[in-house]
Amino acid sequence: MSADTALDAVRAIRDAGELAARWPELSTILATADVELTGRAGALLAAADHDAAHRANPELPLVDVLLTGSGTVSPLVPRLAGELARQQVVGRVTAGDPGGYALALAAPGAADVTLCLLDASAVFDRVPHTVWTVDDVSVACDELLAHLSALARSYTAGGGVLVLTTAPLWPLWADQILDLRERARLGAVWRRFNAALLELGTGAIEGVHVVDLDPIAATTGPARDPRLEIYAHVAYGDALLGALARRVAHLVRALRGRPRKCLVLDLDGTLWGGTLAESGGSGLDMAEGFRGESHRRFQRVAAQLGSQGVLLAVCSKNDPAEVDEVLRDHPDLLVRRDDFVTVVADWAPKVDTVGQVAERIGIGSDSLVFVDDSATETGLVRLKRPEIAVIDVDAREPATHADRLLAEGWFDSTAITEEDRARAGRYRTEGRRAEFRAGFSSLTDYLKELDTTLTLFAPGPGDVHRLAQLTQRTNQFNLTTLRLDEAAVRAALADPAVLVSPVRVGDRFGEHGVIGAAFLRRTGTRVEIDNLVMSCRVLGRGIESAWLRELLRWAAAHDATEVTAGYRPSPRNGRVATLYPDHGFTPLPDRGDGLHRYHHDLTTLPSAVEHLTVVSELPAPVPVGAHTEENR
Amino acid sequence: MNTAVLDTDRFLTLLRDETGLAVDADDLDTDFDELPGWDSVMLLKLLTAVEQATGGPAPMLEVLEARNLRAVHTAIVR
Numbered sequence: 145m146s147a148d149t150a151l152d153a154v155r156a157i158r159d160a161g162e163l164a165a166r167w168p169e170l171s172t173i174l175a176t177a178d179v180e181l182t183g184r185a186g187a188l189l190a191a192a193d194h195d196a197a198h199r200a201n202p203e204l205p206l207v208d209v210l211l212t213g214s215g216t217v218s219p220l221v222p223r224l225a226g227e228l229a230r231q232q233v234v235g236r237v238t239a240g241d242p243g244g245y246a247l248a249l250a251a252p253g254a255a256d257v258t259l260c261l262l263d264a265s266a267v268f269d270r271v272p273h274t275v276w277t278v279d280d281v282s283v284a285c286d287e288l289l290a291h292l293s294a295l296a297r298s299y300t301a302g303g304g305v306l307v308l309t310t311a312p313l314w315p316l317w318a319d320q321i322l323d324l325r326e327r328a329r330l331g332a333v334w335r336r337f338n339a340a341l342l343e344l345g346t347g348a349i350e351g352v353h354v355v356d357l358d359p360i361a362a363t364t365g366p367a368r369d370p371r372l373e374i375y376a377h378v379a380y381g382d383a384l385l386g387a388l389a390r391r392v393a394h395l396v397r398a399l400r401g402r403p404r405k406c407l408v409l410d411l412d413g414t415l416w417g418g419t420l421a422e423s424g425g426s427g428l429d430m431a432e433g434f435r436g437e438s439h440r441r442f443q444r445v446a447a448q449l450g451s452q453g454v455l456l457a458v459c460s461k462n463d464p465a466e467v468d469e470v471l472r473d474h475p476d477l478l479v480r481r482d483d484f485v486t487v488v489a490d491w492a493p494k495v496d497t498v499g500q501v502a503e504r505i506g507i508g509s510d511s512l513v514f515v516d517d518s519a520t521e522t523g524l525v526r527l528k529r530p531e532i533a534v535i536d537v538d539a540r541e542p543a544t545h546a547d548r549l550l551a552e553g554w555f556d557s558t559a560i561t562e563e564d565r566a567r568a569g570r571y572r573t574e575g576r577r578a579e580f581r582a583g584f585s586s587l588t589d590y591l592k593e594l595d596t597t598l599t600l601f602a603p604g605p606g607d608v609h610r611l612a613q614l615t616q617r618t619n620q621f622n623l624t625t626l627r628l629d630e631a632a633v634r635a636a637l638a639d640p641a642v643l644v645s646p647v648r649v650g651d652r653f654g655e656h657g658v659i660g661a662a663f664l665r666r667t668g669t670r671v672e673i674d675n676l677v678m679s680c681r682v683l684g685r686g687i688e689s690a691w692l693r694e695l696l697r698w699a700a701a702h703d704a705t706e707v708t709a710g711y712r713p714s715p716r717n718g719r720v721a722t723l724y725p726d727h728g729f730t731p732l733p734d735r736g737d738g739l740h741r742y743h744h745d746l747t748t749l750p751s752a753v754e755h756l757t758v759v760s761e762l763p764a765p766v767p768v769g770a771h772t773e774e775n776r
Numbered sequence: 777m778n779t780a781v782l783d784t785d786r787f788l789t790l791l792r793d794e795t796g797l798a799v800d801a802d803d804l805d806t807d808f809d810e811l812p813g814w815d816s817v818m819l820l821k822l823l824t825a826v827e828q829a830t831g832g833p834a835p836m837l838e839v840l841e842a843r844n845l846r847a848v849h850t851a852i853v854r
Binding site for chain 2: 151184187188190216218219222369371372375376378382
């Protein structure tokens with residue numbers, strides 16, 4: 145949307161008095177807006193009724209933001225208001241008195257989020273004399289830091305969020321020191337002050353975040369205007385304020401919004417230079433030269449995101465086999481097949497296929513961030529799937545890809561845990577199974593290639609927790625719904641007449657872990673199956689058939705002459721009602737106690753399941769007769 | 777933008793765009809103290825926009841000393 149069109153659209157909504165009702169549209173209108181345009185749109189939101197907007201759109205967070213600082217902060221109000229609307233937040237932004245940060249932070253937090261915009265004047269206002277030395281500045285820095293730390297602690301004690309900024313040192317100050325060694329020392333003193341401020345935001349004080357203005361000042365300009373500084377006490381220029389507002393909105397989104405989880409990458413022109421279908425894998429640019437180095441940097445940044453728990457996926461218009469070959473074998477690729485949770489390669493428009501990524505790995509499509517160099521693809525996705533975040537990259541300037549990938553901070557989080565990092569592995573396995581399944585015309589072919597192994601084993605003390613959990617959490621594939629706590633499982637393990645047989649499943653993509661358990665009781669030449677439970681995760685592969693066959697085979701091999709079993713219907717376990725009769729069991733007379741009893745005479749075992757490998761590590765039972773009913 | 781043709785209509789349009797304030801020709805001679813929603817920071821935004829459009833510095837001090845919009849306009853186009 146062009147700047148004028150976007151602004152007109154926001155103005156039309158405002159003039160129609162529909163801002164509250166149509167608040168979610170603002171993020172769509174401003175999706176591609178730069179900070180300048182977003183700030184202008186924000187000015188149009190000044191008279192909005194935020195409470196009404198939140199009532200009309202309860203899914204959007206209502207966040208009160210108070211701006212304060214060591215200078216005039218009001219120019220930030222419309223910018224932040226616009227940026228928050230752009231992030232689907234109903235942000236009510238108010239500005240405190242110019243220079244009033246000490247007073248504003250002395251009372252407990254009144255807003256959800258308070259932004260304290262610091263600048264060098266906060267330090268130099270504390271320097272007592274007209275003329276000053278680096279030592280004076282050093283003392284002033286220490287005092288201010290102590291003051292700010294104390295304010296930050298008391299201000300956030302009630303649970304509010306305080307965002308502080310660092311304060312860049314302009315040449316105006318440094319150049320007043322003529323001794324060049326002292327000038328360098330001023331720089332060092334100043335950096336120590338800013339570094340200590342940043343330390344406040346590393347978790348030292350709960351609820352305090354610090355935005356580093358140095359990198360923003362270095363990439364936006366002009367960062368200051370001396371006229372604004374003196375005439376209006378506005379410490380920073382428009383470009384810096386715009387970039388800061390955008391970052392603060394990202395922070396609020398990270399605090400309140402739903403996190404994005406998955407980065408969906410286009411291949412040709414995005415992950416690598418060139419067109420796979422035209423040049424083949426060897427003709428792609430991702431190592432050297434203008435294009436190659438650009439895409440190499442992009443790949444490296446993608447890998448960096450992946451290392452921090454972002455799920456990486458591919459959505460490409462290409463031949464799936466060719467894509468697979470490059471992702472597996474290309475010597476220069478930095479993010480490889482195994483780094484992606486799933487790969488969608490198809491000739492259909494991306495707007496129809498990008499959602500498959502979310503379906504395959506079982507996340508919402510509003511967790512996706514889609515990157516593509518085709519304006520047609522990104523435009524359609526924006527239009528038809530507004531819940532998906534979209535990043536445009538320009539294949540003509542691949543050097544800018546990495547910056548564009550990071551610009552919206554889509555994956556920024558207030559804290560990333562080890563569990564977040566590990567999550568990628570789990571989704572990857574799930575995605576690969578789903579993808580693999582899609583490639584087969586028949587279920588049998590799929591199952592054959594899946595190469596599933598089923599292992600029946602004798603449990604140890606370390607399995608007690610999982611066994612109890614299986615009986616307690618499994619509802620659908622639970623034959624008698626006999627729930628056991630850990631003590632009951634331990635008792636069963638200690639009982640020589642009882643055989644507890646957990647089962648482990650793995651396939652070519654990884655281990656499912658312990659997914660089921662059988663509880664058997666040996667009485668003379670009869671084996672009774674007290675219960676059979678299996679997690680739904682692995683249904684549909686014939687595992688239950690192979691498992692039951694192996695239990696029957698084990699009983700027969702160890703001199704049993706019959707196996708009995710029961711099914712007790714529950715509201716949830718209807719799908720296993722015919723499990724036993726389906727595997728050669730015959731019904732026994734009903735005793736009217738709600739348990740359907742079955743019997744197997746072990747003369748004919750159910751047939752083997754071809755696509756499954758069964759490994760039995762079950763021990764031989766205690767010799768027959770040792771624990772018959774007679775001698776117990 | 778050529779400031780020579782920044783007539784009061786265009787000036788008011790620019791002002792509305794930059795500040796979001798609903799001002800029209802009737803407000804040109806209103807003292808800033810009487811102008812609803814007025815804030816001197818808005819003037820700075822306007823000046824920045826004028827500077828970006830013309831590529832040259834605007835007389836910020838003179839503009840800040842003005843008491844109404846017509847005086848601002850006069851300072852800019854002079």
